[in-house]
Amino acid sequence: DIVMTQAPLSVSVTPGESASISCRSSKSLLHSNGITYVYWYLQKPGKSPQLLIYRMSNLASGVPDRFSGSGSETDFTLKISRVEAEDVGIYYCGQLLENPPTFGAGTKLELK
Amino acid sequence: EVQLVESGGGLVQPGRSLKLSCAASGFTFSNYGMAWVCQAPTKGLEWVASISTGGGNTYYRDSVKGRFTISRDNAKNTLYLQMDSLRSEDTATYYCARVDNNRRGFDYWGQGVMVTVSS
Numbered sequence: 001d002i003v004m005t006q007a008p009l010s011v012s013v014t015p016g017e018s019a020s021i022s023c024r025s026s027k028s029l030l031h032s033n034g035i036t037y038v039y040w041y042l043q044k045p046g047k048s049p050q051l052l053i054y055r056m057s058n059l060a061s062g063v064p065d066r067f068s069g070s071g072s073e074t075d076f077t078l079k080i081s082r083v084e085a086e087d088v089g090i091y092y093c094g095q096l097l098e099n100p101p102t103f104g105a106g107t108k109l110e111l112k
Numbered sequence: 113e114v115q116l117v118e119s120g121g122g123l124v125q126p127g128r129s130l131k132l133s134c135a136a137s138g139f140t141f142s143n144y145g146m147a148w149v150c151q152a153p154t155k156g157l158e159w160v161a162s163i164s165t166g167g168g169n170t171y172y173r174d175s176v177k178g179r180f181t182i183s184r185d186n187a188k189n190t191l192y193l194q195m196d197s198l199r200s201e202d203t204a205t206y207y208c209a210r211v212d213n214n215r216r217g218f219d220y221w222g223q224g225v226m227v228t229v230s231s
Contacts, residue, residue, distance in 0.1 A: 039217040041157075048207055048221040049149075049157060055216065092157055096215050100173050101147075101159040 006104035023093035121225035134208030
């Protein structure tokens with residue numbers, strides 16, 4: 001199985017500042033078709049996960065453009081510009097290159 | 113509006129069975145693959161099983177193979193998870209999720225249903 005490793009486990013951010021969350025995969029997530037199958041999800045407190053970013057850098061429907069995704073074949077970054085109170089929660093990276101789909105352990109974002 | 117509503121959870125003894133349902137609305141259910149993803153208390157997300165649009169292809173994580181069965185009824189717009197021989201480690205919140213056809217992720221999730229396996 002592909003292992004997804006996130007860092008840090010938690011991050012504390014001042015509202016209005018930016019935050020970055022890292023994720024590393026145990027094998028390349030770059031398919032031969034040129035698409036990198038890494039995803040980012042946010043689970044707000046007491047809620048279900050929601051899709052933020054798909055295929056490494058594409059914003060899901062309805063997600064503010066303060067969120068962006070980038071990376072290489074095995075190293076990925078979620079950046080949140082101008083953090084707001086509604087961004088609090090646990091961020092998970094995940095992969096869909098191959099079965100089984102796997103997720104990182106999560107990064108908790110809190111406000112200072 | 114896409115909606116996924118799970119039901120069927122509860123407290124069950126080890127070794128017993130439970131069947132979860134996920135009622136879908138707001139989209140053409142038969143056009144999408146579906147999945148179950150679980151989350152043990154205070155833990156992260158773990159994929160459980162997936163099913164293709166017509167139900168002919170199913171996939172399971174190793175720990176549930178032979179015990180869980182994913183299925184769907186496209187006429188009823190409903191996804192199921194039959195859970196047999198339950199173990200304490202199956203205790204979790206179970207989410208049904210829509211699988212985008214072009215691997216754009218698990219793009220919609222239900223509110224989740226809690227399954228507790230305990231004597």
